Amino acid sequence: xxxxxxxxxxxxxxxxxxxxxxxxxxxxxxxxxxxxxxxxxxxxxxxxxxxxxxxxxxxxxxxxxxxxxxxxxxxxxxxxxxxxxxxxxxxxxxxxxxxxxxxxxxxxxxxxxxxxxxxxxxxxxxxxxxxxxxxxxxxxxxxxxxxxxxxxxxxxxxxxxxxxxxxxxxxxxxxxxxxxxxxxxxxxxxxxxxxxxxxxxxxxxxxxxxxxxxx
Amino acid sequence: xxxxxxxxxxxxxxxxxxxxxxxxxxxxxxxxxxxxxxxxxxxxxxxxxxxxxxxxxxxxxxxxxxxxxxxxxxxxxxxxxxxxxxxxxxxxxxxxxxxxxxxxxxxxxxxxxxxxxxxxxxxxxxxxxxxxxxxxxxxxxxxxxxxxxxxxxxxxxxxxxxxxxxxxxxxxxxxxxxxxxxxxxxxxxxxxxxxxxxxxxxxxxxxxxxxxxxx
Numbered sequence: 001x002x003x004x005x006x007x008x009x010x011x012x013x014x015x016x017x018x019x020x021x022x023x024x025x026x027x028x029x030x031x032x033x034x035x036x037x038x039x040x041x042x043x044x045x046x047x048x049x050x051x052x053x054x055x056x057x058x059x060x061x062x063x064x065x066x067x068x069x070x071x072x073x074x075x076x077x078x079x080x081x082x083x084x085x086x087x088x089x090x091x092x093x094x095x096x097x098x099x100x101x102x103x104x105x106x107x108x109x110x111x112x113x114x115x116x117x118x119x120x121x122x123x124x125x126x127x128x129x130x131x132x133x134x135x136x137x138x139x140x141x142x143x144x145x146x147x148x149x150x151x152x153x154x155x156x157x158x159x160x161x162x163x164x165x166x167x168x169x170x171x172x173x174x175x176x177x178x179x180x181x182x183x184x185x186x187x188x189x190x191x192x193x194x195x196x197x198x199x200x201x202x203x204x205x206x207x208x209x210x211x212x213x214x215x
Numbered sequence: 216x217x218x219x220x221x222x223x224x225x226x227x228x229x230x231x232x233x234x235x236x237x238x239x240x241x242x243x244x245x246x247x248x249x250x251x252x253x254x255x256x257x258x259x260x261x262x263x264x265x266x267x268x269x270x271x272x273x274x275x276x277x278x279x280x281x282x283x284x285x286x287x288x289x290x291x292x293x294x295x296x297x298x299x300x301x302x303x304x305x306x307x308x309x310x311x312x313x314x315x316x317x318x319x320x321x322x323x324x325x326x327x328x329x330x331x332x333x334x335x336x337x338x339x340x341x342x343x344x345x346x347x348x349x350x351x352x353x354x355x356x357x358x359x360x361x362x363x364x365x366x367x368x369x370x371x372x373x374x375x376x377x378x379x380x381x382x383x384x385x386x387x388x389x390x391x392x393x394x395x396x397x398x399x400x401x402x403x404x405x406x407x408x409x410x411x412x413x414x415x416x417x418x419x420x421x422x423x424x425x426x427x428x429x430x
Contacts, residue, residue: 001359001393003386007333010358014384048382048407049264082412085296118222143225146218167263167412169229171218178216192263197297197382197410 011045018044026053035063039187039205046201047193062161062185065204066135070095070161070210075135076203078196079103079120079166083139086200091207094215102126118146124151136162139199142171149178150186161185163202165194226260234258241268250278254402254420261416262408270404277376277400278421281350284375285310285425287346291418293411294318294335294381298354301415306422309430317341335359339366351377354414357386364393376400378417380409 004010018041022029029037029165041166043052075098078084084101092099102108102123112122120141127134127153136159145164152159164179164186166172176188188204219225223267232293233256237244251273258267290313293299300318307314317323317338327337335356343366351374353360360379367374379394379401381387391403401416 001365003358003360003389005333005336005358007335007358008385010385029291045384046382047410048384048387081300082297082415085300086411118220120222121220143218143220143222146216150216167261168225169232169260169263170225172263174218195262195410195412196301197412200297 004191014045014200015041021212022050022053026050029053031058033063035205035209038209040203042201042205043198046197047195049193051193052189052198055191055193057180057188058178059161059184059186062187063209065185066161066206067210067213069133069135070097070207071214072133073097074101074135074160075100075104075130077124077127077134077136078199079123079138079141079144080196082196083137083199083203086197087137088205088207091204091211091215095207095210100127118143121147128152133158133160135160135203136164137199137203138162138164138166139194139196140166140168142166142168142175145175145179146171149175149182149184152184155183159184161187163187163199165189165198165202167194167198168192229260230256236265237268241265243270246273246413247334248278250424252421252425254290254417256418257416258413261412262410266408267404267413270406270408272395272401272405272425274376274395274399274401277402280400281376281421282425282428284348284350285312285422286429287348289350289413290315290345291373292316292339292342292349292351293414294353294356294359295411297411298352298414299417301412302352302418304420306419306426306430310346310422310425315342334360336362339363339406343367346373348375350375350418351379352414352418353379354409354411355375355383357381357383357390360390360394361386364390364397364399367399370398373417374399376402378402378414380404380413380417382409382413383407 073096078101088197107123112119124144124147288311293316323337327334335358339362
């Protein structure tokens with residue numbers, strides 16, 4: 001069988017195809033900002049879904065704030081092991097950043113059981129108790145996103161921002177609306193769509209930009 | 216904030232909403248088979264994308280063959296750590312099955328470097344060298360799917376089947392067409408869409424049915 005085998009070639013060709021189709025069928029990207037375009041490109045690449053041209057919402061100042069925090073070193077908190085797995089750990093380590101997913105830890109199960117809450121909620125409570133700047137990344141659990149919004153109702157300089165793109169039919173769209181209308185710097189996707197793959201793609205696009213600037 | 220916190224309730228409500236929308240907007244599921252419906256329901260649940268009603272292709276006999284093999288104990292091979300992470304390991308262990316992802320192993324990097332091939336391709340070559348029944352699961356890498364199709368051009372009773380749903384713009388649709396028109400028992404998705412989340416959702420739907428029958 002004859003097929004292209006080089007992953008870098010495949011990725012570059014994919015981006016050319018995506019840019020071409022965005023131009024031809026959607027009148028171009030909805031932004032002139034190169035980093036925002038890179039985020040959209042990676043989200044479409046991981047989902048093959050051009051709906052994100054309409055759905056994705058990047059709050060003003062989120063990218064600059066997050067890039068600066070990455071330069072200083074932050075901790076990424078993910079809601080699922082899937083989102084955790086999709087994030088480029090090599091670049092993350094190179095930038096001196098950390099990543100943590102609490103969901104499968106025994107201490108989280110114990111905390112959830114004692115408090116009578118879900119492990120997703122226990123995860124973000126545990127995360128918030130730790131010191132240092134944090135970027136929360138949610139691809140799956142609206143309950144985790146809701147709980148995080150409750151925790152950070154009062155401003156906290158350790159909260160760098162939230163990438164909140166839970167997918168689903170119950171609570172997902174609502175949780176993202178609350179995030180989008182809050183004062184918290186965020187990236188989110190209107191409606192039901194999203195997912196761990198989308199969450200990881202957004203993080204990677206920002207990490208690659210950080211690596212390009214400061215790496 | 217007021218929101219539904221119980222994950223089981225969220226899942227059950229989501230399935231009710233999905234079934235309702237499938238009936239109202241798409242004239243029902245394209246199959247009467249309950250397991251096929253369960254697979255479609257979970258794929259829509261993980262993607263919020265009803266295109267899979269049209270896209271998903273389940274080859275005749277795949278489900279029975281895979282359920283029987285799960286009962287006897289098989290090994291699932293995933294192309295990415297994301298797909299690996301999304302598969303329910305508790306049910307998998309309960310059924311006496313194994314799961315393996317070779318992509319990040321040092322031996323795979325060494326093999327790929329020496330042979331001048333990608334790690335995705337080296338992964339499936341290494342997997343095929345091991346004994347025992349195998350179910351391949353691809354959500355990301357068309358090169359891994361193409362290579363697996365090459366490896367199994369001759370019939371091999373250790374190949375139970377392939378869940379091949381790589382997402383993407385270069386090679387993904389083509390690799391899935393080759394899979395779909397092969398004699399290998401398979402589940403695939405026509406076109407560009409798919410992903411690690413979709414792959415994991417399909418595996419989980421089948422695992423839950425196996426657990427229901429034999430657990």
